Amino acid sequence: MTLLDETTPKTAGDMVTAGRASGALPTAPSASRPAAPTSTSIAGALNAALRDALAEDPNVVVFGEDVGPLGGVFRITDALNAEFGESRVWDSPLAESGIVGTAIGMAMYGLRPVVEMQFDAFAYPAFEQITSHVAKMRNRTKGRVTLPIVIRIPYAGGIGGVEHHSDSSEAYYTHTPGLTVVTPSNPADAYSMLREAIRSDDPVIFLEPKSRYWSKDVVALPVQTAPMTRAVVLREGTDVTLLAYGPTVKIALQAADLGAAEGLSVEVVDLRSLSPFDDETVGASVRKTSRAAIIHEAAQFGGYGAEVAARITERNFFHLAAPVLRITGFDIPFPSPKLEEHYLPTAERVLAALDTWEW
Numbered sequence: 001m002t003l004l005d006e007t008t009p010k011t012a013g014d015m016v017t018a019g020r021a022s023g024a025l026p027t028a029p030s031a032s033r034p035a036a037p038t039s040t041s042i043a044g045a046l047n048a049a050l051r052d053a054l055a056e057d058p059n060v061v062v063f064g065e066d067v068g069p070l071g072g073v074f075r076i077t078d079a080l081n082a083e084f085g086e087s088r089v090w091d092s093p094l095a096e097s098g099i100v101g102t103a104i105g106m107a108m109y110g111l112r113p114v115v116e117m118q119f120d121a122f123a124y125p126a127f128e129q130i131t132s133h134v135a136k137m138r139n140r141t142k143g144r145v146t147l148p149i150v151i152r153i154p155y156a157g158g159i160g161g162v163e164h165h166s167d168s169s170e171a172y173y174t175h176t177p178g179l180t181v182v183t184p185s186n187p188a189d190a191y192s193m194l195r196e197a198i199r200s201d202d203p204v205i206f207l208e209p210k211s212r213y214w215s216k217d218v219v220a221l222p223v224q225t226a227p228m229t230r231a232v233v234l235r236e237g238t239d240v241t242l243l244a245y246g247p248t249v250k251i252a253l254q255a256a257d258l259g260a261a262e263g264l265s266v267e268v269v270d271l272r273s274l275s276p277f278d279d280e281t282v283g284a285s286v287r288k289t290s291r292a293a294i295i296h297e298a299a300q301f302g303g304y305g306a307e308v309a310a311r312i313t314e315r316n317f318f319h320l321a322a323p324v325l326r327i328t329g330f331d332i333p334f335p336s337p338k339l340e341e342h343y344l345p346t347a348e349r350v351l352a353a354l355d356t357w358e359w
Contacts, residue, residue, distance in 0.1 A: 037220040043213040045187035046076050048221050049194040050114065054084050057112060060198060062089045064099055064116030064152075073118055074154060074213055096126040100151065104133055107147040112198060120155040121164040127172070134203045135178030146201045150194070155183075156247045156297045157329075157344055158211030160337040167334060168298035173205045174275040174307070181274040182228050183207035185249035187217045189272065192225040207274075209247035231278035233285060237267030240291040240354060243282065243308060245271040248295040254347035264354070274304060279315060282308075286316050293325035293353060295345050300328040322357045 040048075053060045062077060068091035071078030081089040092099050096117060103113040117123040123130075130151065137147050157166035173181045180202060184190040190208075197204040226232050234249070235256050244252035249270050256266035269285050271278065286292045292312050294305040309324040327345045335343050 037218045039216045040187045040219050040221065041214045041216045042184065042187050042190045042208070043074060043076055045191040045219070045221065046194055046208065047078055047080070049191045049198075050077060050080060051083070052222060053114070053195060053198045054080065054088055057198075059110060060088075060112045060114065061106065062114045062116075063092050063102075065092055065094060065118045065122075067091060067116050072116060074210060076152075076208075076213075077116070096122055096124075097129055100126040100129040100134065100149075103149045103151075104129065104137070104147060107149050108137075108145060112148045112150075114150045114152060114198060116152045116154075118154065119161075119165045120153055120167040120169050123151070123153055123169070126151075130173070130179070130203075130205075131176050135176045138202065139178060147203050148198075148201050149203045150197045150200075150206050151203070152206045152208060154210040154213075155207045156209050156211060157334060157340050158247060158297075160340070162336065163334050166340070168296065168329070170207060170274055170296075171298060171302065171304045171307075174304060179203055179205050179275065180229065181205045181207065182272060183209060183246035183274065184272065185209065185212065185244075185246055185270050186215070188219045188223050188225050189270075191219075191221055191223055193228040193272070195222070195224075196228045207246060211247050212250065215250070226272070229273040229276050229278065231269050231271045231273065231281040233267060233281070234270050235266065235268040237265040237289065239265040239267075239289055240293065241267045241269060241282075241285045241289045242350065243269050243271055243292060243294040245274060245296070247297060248345060251345055251347055251350065252295055255350035258347050258351055259354070262351075271308075277308070277311060279311060282312065283315055286312055287319040290319055290321040291357065292320075293327060293350065295327045295350060297329045297344055299331045300326055301331050303328055325353050325356070327353045 050062060066072055067077040068081040068089060099115050103115050106113045134147055134149060137145050156168045173179050182193055184193050197206050242252040252268045256268050259266045267285055267289055294308045296305050305326040305328055309326060312324050327350050329343050
């Protein structure tokens with residue numbers, strides 16, 4: 001870990017003073033990319049989104065653990081330090097609470113910090129800063145102070161990591177009013193949603209499914225997809241609605257393929273935004289199919305799926321032919337790498353759950 005040195009801004013005031021002495025913070029021209037569609041990974045799309053945001057807006061800064069010369073553990077910030085310099089992209093100390101606290105000060109001074117927590121559970125030391133200050137500042141100041149902060153958090157399992165490296169912590173953040181919580185599942189959304197999150201004047205928890213970092217699609221960057229707070233129907237169906245987000249979208253699509261082989265028409269909805277929740281898109285799908293199931297990696301008890309099931313039931317009760325199902329991780333701490341395949345939801349587990357209904 002690289003600590004701050006003489007060339008790195010020490011405070012939000014230092015950053016603003018150094019950058020605005022000449023009227024603007026240092027910037028670099030946007031890298032040119034072919035307009036033709038190319039095979040792009042989620043990691044590559046996120047890197048491109050950060051690069052374009054840095055080039056477009058001199059108030060955008062990126063910092064966190066190992067995001068500088070190394071380019072991050074997952075190389076999401078690869079080459080950005082070399083391109084934009086230490087005043088725009090730099091390594092922070094190993095102090096998550098300090099990272100977010102510093103971002104709060106910078107945002108209050110007019111900057112747009114994008115910070116990385118490196119791993120899901122590494123963010124817990126910053127939880128007090130996030131829930132007590134990041135989420136509440138606009139309300140506390142009656143709208144006079146906004147915090148345009150993006151907190152990037154690689155989350156969930158599927159990489160053979162041990163505890164503190166494989167948590168699905170989304171419910172902690174969605175339970176906190178004042179935070180927008182989003183998670184992409186494909187490269188196009190990764191680019192578009194991160195750009196939109198950085199432009200937002202309110203704080204965004206940007207959850208990145210690390211097991212999908214190297215999943216590729218053919219996409220032309222830059223790209224603009226649906227607004228980040230809207231769900232999207234990825235596959236039309238008539239018998240059941242499968243709701244998924246982040247790492248479980250792939251599982252839902254696989255389950256839909258398996259279901260089709262058995263004569264089951266499955267509609268797949270990518271939630272994308274966990275808070276706010278897109279009741280309109282989800283409700284329309286559920287009222288069409290009359291059945292719904294939610295998939296996530298986190299433990300079931302008190303998990304995000306419980307809120308989804310409750311909202312669907314309260315708003316669509318007379319349209320439901322069966323209870324809303326939850327296919328989730330088990331109610332245990334995340335297991336060792338050798339056992340995670342037995343913990344994580346699979347397409348087969350999804351179909352087995354659907355078979356418990358009376359059709």
